[in-house]
Structure formats: structure tokens, C-alpha cells
Amino acid sequence: MKDAEAIRQAAEIIRQGGIVAFPTETVYGLGADAYNPLAVARIFEVKRRPSFDPLIVHIADPVRLRKLVKEIPSGVRRLTEKFWPGPLTVVLLKEENIPDMVTAGLPTVAVRMPDHPMALSLIKDSKCPIAAPSANLFGYLSPTTAEHVREQLGDQVDLILNGGPCSVGVESTIVSFFKNKPRLLRPGGVTLEEIESIVGKVEINSIKDNPSAPGMFPRHYAPRTPIVLDWDEKHLDSYEDKKVGFLAFQEPGRFLKFEHIEVLSKKGDFREAAANLFSAIHRLDALDLDLILAEAVPEAGLGRAIMDRLRRATSKGE
Ligand code: TXA
Numbered sequence: 001m002k003d004a005e006a007i008r009q010a011a012e013i014i015r016q017g018g019i020v021a022f023p024t025e026t027v028y029g030l031g032a033d034a035y036n037p038l039a040v041a042r043i044f045e046v047k048r049r050p051s052f053d054p055l056i057v058h059i060a061d062p063v064r065l066r067k068l069v070k071e072i073p074s075g076v077r078r079l080t081e082k083f084w085p086g087p088l089t090v091v092l093l094k095e096e097n098i099p100d101m102v103t104a105g106l107p108t109v110a111v112r113m114p115d116h117p118m119a120l121s122l123i124k125d126s127k128c129p130i131a132a133p134s135a136n137l138f139g140y141l142s143p144t145t146a147e148h149v150r151e152q153l154g155d156q157v158d159l160i161l162n163g164g165p166c167s168v169g170v171e172s173t174i175v176s177f178f179k180n181k182p183r184l185l186r187p188g189g190v191t192l193e194e195i196e197s198i199v200g201k202v203e204i205n206s207i208k209d210n211p212s213a214p215g216m217f218p219r220h221y222a223p224r225t226p227i228v229l230d231w232d233e234k235h236l237d238s239y240e241d242k243k244v245g246f247l248a249f250q251e252p253g254r255f256l257k258f259e260h261i262e263v264l265s266k267k268g269d270f271r272e273a274a275a276n277l278f279s280a281i282h283r284l285d286a287l288d289l290d291l292i293l294a295e296a297v298p299e300a301g302l303g304r305a306i307m308d309r310l311r312r313a314t315s316k317g318e
């Protein structure tokens with residue numbers, strides 16, 4: 001099927017109240033008409049996602065933001081002018097007519113304009129904003145290819161649009177503006193440094209903060225195989241009788257006989273590393289290993305989002 005025809009069909013499905021998986025530049029999303037609570041409810045069902053975890057509403061034109069939120073602080077206008085379309089989500093006080101199903105009953109709504117031609121065409125053709133979480137089972141790794149979506153959700157979705165691998169590879173950066181103060185709820189594809197260069201100092205939610213920033217669950221983005229991040233080179237013999245995989249940032253570790261090694265970016269480029277992150281973990285997770293050792297990356301720029309995802313992937317979930 002040609003892309004244009006697939007998008008036309010997908011838009012028809014959304015208009016009829018169905019659910020469609022679609023590519024964005026960050027990860028694949030699982031979308032429904034944001035104004036159709038029954039369609040949105042099916043997303044929660046298919047993902048086995050708790051209903052207190054709200055969804056991001058996707059738009060194809062920045063002016064649509066006005067219809068979704070009560071007011072747009074000037075900082076938000078400057079950020080969206082700079083980073084939309086792109087991996088930035090803003091959380092603002094919502095307009096009454098947005099269903100509670102989308103926002104989990106919160107007074108706020110999260111909105112973003114993705115930077116992917118298929119996503120933008122789909123939203124335009126559907127003639128509605130599209131509510132979409134990442135197209136994975138709740139708590140599991142986010143999908144960065146159509147195959148990842150098929151493996152996890154398969155025939156439970158009405159259609160999967162295939163737009164190839166996602167170019168950014170980690171989810172959008174989420175910034176809230178409670179009382180006009182920018183606050184980073186989730187590090188992502190736009191770096192903190194880039195955001196602060198536009199709006200000044202941004203407060204940061206730590207990983208353990210506040211489950212009321214729902215979805216910021218410590219255990220998230222997790223593969224089936226345990227990932228270990230705080231390993232020590234000196235104690236690697238304790239893993240000797242195990243099947244161990246290694247997730248390297250730049251250089252493969254020389255210390256152990258690993259079953260398999262994934263290198264995120266040979267030249268140590270964050271952008272390349274982020275784009276490879278979930279695919280690399282998916283590949284390691286398919287190998288029936290006892291555990292995966294992951295190498296920490298420097299916490300600057302996109303390294304912050306990469307480390308956030310690695311920490312959540314290793315968390316025990318308390
Ligand atoms: O890059 C992305 O953001 C991808 C693509 C598909 O757009 N979407 C994505 O959605 O990552 P999801 O549902 O996996 O993560 C959205 C996060 C959740 O942690 C949710 O709790 C948070 O956004 N969120 C949504 N609405 C919110 C709100 N009103 N206040 C605070 N957090 C909110």
C-alpha cells in the first residue's frame with residue numbers, strides 16, 4: 001500500500017473512532033481522536049495503561065494550541081515558535097471540552113506538534129487533534145520502528161503506519177507552566193540547555209518526585225531482561241557464569257566475555273546514541289540474556305534524556 005493511501009485509511013479509522021499506530025520523530029504513537037472518549041479509552045485498554053496516566057494531544061498546526069488551552073504564556077509561545085514541529089510537549093491549563101479520559105481528570109493538558117510528515121498528514125486528514133501515548137505496553141520499552149509496535153500490540157490496533165525508524169529515538173521533552181513557571185517534567189529530545197536558552201532557568205522534577213506528574217513512574221521504558229547501570233568494573237567476576245549483554249555508549253567494555261555488545265554511538269554523539277537507544281535495548285532483550293550491563297553516559301544535552309530512560313529501565317519499580 002502506498003503511504004498516501006495508508007494515511008488516508010488511517011485518518012478514516014481515526015474519524016470513525018478507531019485507533020492507529022503512527023510514526024513520529026521521537027517514538028511511535030498510538031492515536032485516537034482526542035475528542036472521542038470511547039476511542040481514547042481503547043488506547044488505555046490496549047496498552048494496559050492505568051487510567052490516571054494522561055495522554056499527549058498531537059496537533060499539526062501551532063495555532064490549534066489556542067483551542068486546547070486556556071491561555072498561552074509568552075514563554076510557551078517562544079518555545080513553540082522555536083521547537084515546533086519537534087520533540088517538545090507543553091503542559092497548560094486545559095479548555096473544558098477536552099475529555100477527562102485524555103487528561104486523567106487533571107486541569108491541564110499536554111500538547112505537542114510532532115516533526116514527521118506522516119504524523120502531520122494523519123492529524124490534518126483526521127481533522128481532529130490526536131491523543132496518543134507511545135505505542136508500547138505500559139511500562140515496557142517505547143517503539144522506534146513499526147516492527148516494535150507489531151511485536152507488542154500486533155492486531156489489537158486497527159492499523160500501523162510504517163514510517164521507518166524514528167530519527168530522534170527518545171520521547172519529547174515535557175515542560176509544564178504552572179503559574180507561568182517553566183518546569184521540566186521529563187527530559188527528552190529537546191535539551192534542557194536549549195529550553196533554558198529561550199525561557200531562562202527551568203525547575204527540574206527529579207525521578208523520585210511526585211507521582212502526581214503521572215507517568216513519571218520510576219519503572220518505565222523497561223525491557224524484560226534486567227538492566228544494571230551501577231555495576232563496578234572490579235566486581236565483574238560475579239557475573240562470570242551468566243549470559244551478559246553490554247550496552248555501550250561509545251566503546252565496548254573490554255572486561256568480560258559478553259554474549260552481545262550494542263554500541264550506541266562509536267563517535268560518542270548523543271544524537272546518534274539517543275536514536276539507537278530503544279532499538280539497541282530491544283535487540284539485547286530478544287537474546288534471552290540473564291542481564292544487560294549498561295554504560296552510563298555524561299549528563300548533558302541529550303545525555304540527560306538517555307540517562308533518565310536507562311535509570312527507569314533499571315528501577316525496581318517502587
Ligand atoms: O515523544 C512523545 O512524547 C511520544 C510521541 C508519541 O509523541 N509520546 C509519549 O507519550 O511519550 P507517553 O504517553 O508515553 O508519555 C507522555 C507523558 C506521560 O508520562 C504522562 O504522564 C505525561 O506525558 N503527561 C501527559 N499529560 C500530562 C499532564 N497534563 N500533566 C503532567 N504530565 C502529563
Ligand code: MG
Nearest residue numbers: 133134135142
Ligand atoms: Mg510512553
